[in-house]
Amino acid sequence: MSRGQTPSQTVGPxxxxxxxxxxxxxxxxxxxxxxRIIVAGRVLDGDGAAVNxxxxxxxxxxxxxxxxxxxxxxxxxxxxxxxxxGRAATDxxxxxxxxxxxxxxxxxxxxxxxxxxxxxxxxARGLLKRLVTRIYFPGEPLNAADSLLASVPAARxxxxxxxxxxxxPVREFIFDIILQGGNETVxxxx
Amino acid sequence: MKPxxxxxxxxxxxxxxxxHAAYASTHKRAPRHPPIKxxxxxxxxxxxxxxxxxxxxxxxxxxxxxxxxxxxxRIIVTGQVLDESGHAIPxxxxxxxxxxxxxxxxxDADRHDAPxxxxxxxxxxxxxxAAGNYRFTTIKPGAYPWRNHHNAWRPNHIHFSxxxxxxxxxxxxxxxxxxDPLLALDPIFNSVPDSAARExxxxxxxxxxxxxxxxxxxxxxxxxxxxxxxxMDR
Ligand SMILES: [Fe+3]
Numbered sequence: 001m002s003r004g005q006t007p008s009q010t011v012g013p014x015x016x017x018x019x020x021x022x023x024x025x026x027x028x029x030x031x032x033x034x035x036r037i038i039v040a041g042r043v044l045d046g047d048g049a050a051v052n053x054x055x056x057x058x059x060x061x062x063x064x065x066x067x068x069x070x071x072x073x074x075x076x077x078x079x080x081x082x083x084x085x086g087r088a089a090t091d092x093x094x095x096x097x098x099x100x101x102x103x104x105x106x107x108x109x110x111x112x113x114x115x116x117x118x119x120x121x122x123x124a125r126g127l128l129k130r131l132v133t134r135i136y137f138p139g140e141p142l143n144a145a146d147s148l149l150a151s152v153p154a155a156r157x158x159x160x161x162x163x164x165x166x167x168x169p170v171r172e173f174i175f176d177i178i179l180q181g182g183n184e185t186v187x188x189x190x
Numbered sequence: 191m192k193p194x195x196x197x198x199x200x201x202x203x204x205x206x207x208x209x210h211a212a213y214a215s216t217h218k219r220a221p222r223h224p225p226i227k228x229x230x231x232x233x234x235x236x237x238x239x240x241x242x243x244x245x246x247x248x249x250x251x252x253x254x255x256x257x258x259x260x261x262x263x264r265i266i267v268t269g270q271v272l273d274e275s276g277h278a279i280p281x282x283x284x285x286x287x288x289x290x291x292x293x294x295x296x297x298d299a300d301r302h303d304a305p306x307x308x309x310x311x312x313x314x315x316x317x318x319x320a321a322g323n324y325r326f327t328t329i330k331p332g333a334y335p336w337r338n339h340h341n342a343w344r345p346n347h348i349h350f351s352x353x354x355x356x357x358x359x360x361x362x363x364x365x366x367x368x369x370d371p372l373l374a375l376d377p378i379f380n381s382v383p384d385s386a387a388r389e390x391x392x393x394x395x396x397x398x399x400x401x402x403x404x405x406x407x408x409x410x411x412x413x414x415x416x417x418x419x420x421x422m423d424r
Contacts, residue, residue, distance in 0.1 A: 003274050003413045005204045006390055007382040009364040010215075012349060014295040018287035018313040019351060046218040053299070059238060059357050069236035071194070071356070085238035108231045119233050119357055126215030128206035128381050130360065132225070134233075148228050156223075179219045189199075189225035190234045190358050 008129035013053045015123075016089050020055070024087040027058070027100040031081040034063025034101035038172040039118065039135060039162065042094040046180030050094030054124035056177075058086045058098055058135075065104025065116070074107055105142055115142035115149065122177060132188045135175045136161045152186050159185045196230030197358040197415045198274060203384030212377035214338050230358060237357040240283040242317045249315045252286070252328035260310035262291025262329035264405040267365070267393065270322045271352065274416035278322025284412075285351040286314035286326065293332030302334050327405065333372055345372035345379065354414040365410050366392045 011019075028036050039058070043051040061067050061084065066076035068084050088096040100118070108114040118135040136143055138161050143149055149157055162173035178185045209220035253260050271279040289295050289312060292304040296311050312331075316324045333343050347364040354360065366373060373379050373392070382388040390413070399407025 003272060003276055004387055004390055005201050005274065005415060006361060006363055006412045007387050008205045008361060009349075009378060009381075009391070010213075011351075011362045012364075013299055014289075014297040015287060015349065015351075017297060017311065018285055018315075018349075046222075049218070051219070057360075059233075059236075061233075067232055067236035069239065069356075072232050072236050074232070083238065106232050109229050114231060114233070117233070121357075121360060123362055124219060126213070126217075126219035128208065128210060128213070128216065128378070130362065131208075131221070148226075151228055152226055180221055184221055184223055186223070187221050187225040189227040190230065 010125060010128050011055060011123040013125040015055060020087065020089045025096075025098050027060075027082065027084065027086045027098060029081055032063075032101055033079050033082070034104075036099065036101055036170055038097060038099055038170055039175060040095065040097040040172065041175040041177060043090050043096070043122065043124070043177045044094060044179065048181075050090070050092065051124055051179065052090055052092050052094055054090045054094070054096075054122055056088050056090065056096045057121040057123075058100070058118050059121075060084050060100065060118040061103040061106045063101050063104050065106045065113075067106070076104070102137065108147060112145070112147065113142060115140050115146035120177075131179070132190050133177065133185055134160055134188065135173070137173065138162060138164050148188075156186050159183065194232060194235060195417060195419050196235060197356060197417055200415070201387070204382070204387040206381035206383070210377065210381040212339075213381060234358040235356045237353060237355060237359065239281070240317070240353070242281060245315060245317055250326040252288075252310070252312065252314045252326065255309045255311045258309045260290065260329050261307050262310070262332075264327065265330050266325065266327050266399050266401065266405050266407040267348065267410060268323070268325035268399055268407065269409050269411040271318045271324065271354070271412045271414065272322060273354075273414055277416070278318070278320075279354055279414060280318055280320045280322055282318050282355070283353055284316050284318070284324055286316070286328075286348060288312045288328065288331040288348045289334055291329050291332050293334035304332070304334070330367070338377060343372050343375070345370040345376050350412070352412055352414065359414045361412070361414055363412075364391065367408070368392055368395055
């Protein structure tokens, strides 16, 4: 029997007490395999104003490039110390911040490896359905062959690639999300 | 069939556009460029899963908080989470939030001059069972004003967040109540272009769910995007 999809509606401004919990921004612990990193950024609207009531969710593969999910049947190790899901609310300046690891490359269509990336959902008041994007990493050799990056007009491609902020003991990557206007982030129709 | 088969796409008309003139907050937040479409990969097919053991019975009962009963009309909300082919989606997390009976959220940013209820937090979570069923007890939320336009009031609604089996099936939505006169005036409800799809956001009063001397019952099913084909090894 075919049933119609339940429509999306905005998350609204009052989701935090239900959806945001302490620790949900931390995906990686000391026992997680891989390079521990910080991924942070700001969400800005079409006027360049901070979006202070957005929720960002990330979903990513582990350091070996495997998702913690039964439909991922790649012959790669599961990491019992990494689930791959994180959630953060933006603060008054529109900032979010995750502690995670650099994901490994995951197989794409035709078995060609995708470049390492983090899948992102953005929810907010004023967004009647989520926005989806991906965070790619600068200087990653696989970026050149990634089929999704290749399908994005070259001029807009940099919006999908995080900026390496500093090289300290923990590398930090900045990924700003521009909802609208000049330098608008590339969003994905999945 | 391989387990890397993708999910169906959004049905045209079943979901709101990003830019909706009547909803002022969309004006500066809706992207100007159309999103880029591509074939689903493991990144979209897989998604987070949650452990039922992290939930307690209290998570499905919003009617008590801080040791006493909340004020307002007690209701039961139940239904099934399904895919487009009618297959039940078991063990999927549903997160719930809502205003109290007076139309006020227990949230710092809610400035509506209606009383807070010290015994109502308006937060719940449930997991679907093996047959995709969920059920919780709450207080019927009140309507509340918002500043979208002159004399703007949100119809009674409950907010829901669902994951489904993959990143592609993620859904955040709102459930409304039958016969609410504010529905016809609400830009958020009316942002859904297809009227049949819009009506799927309205719960049905259900005498079978209603419990004598206790609470009215409402049924509300969620339909998440289905698989293009069913993988064999599931
Ligand atoms: Fe609301």
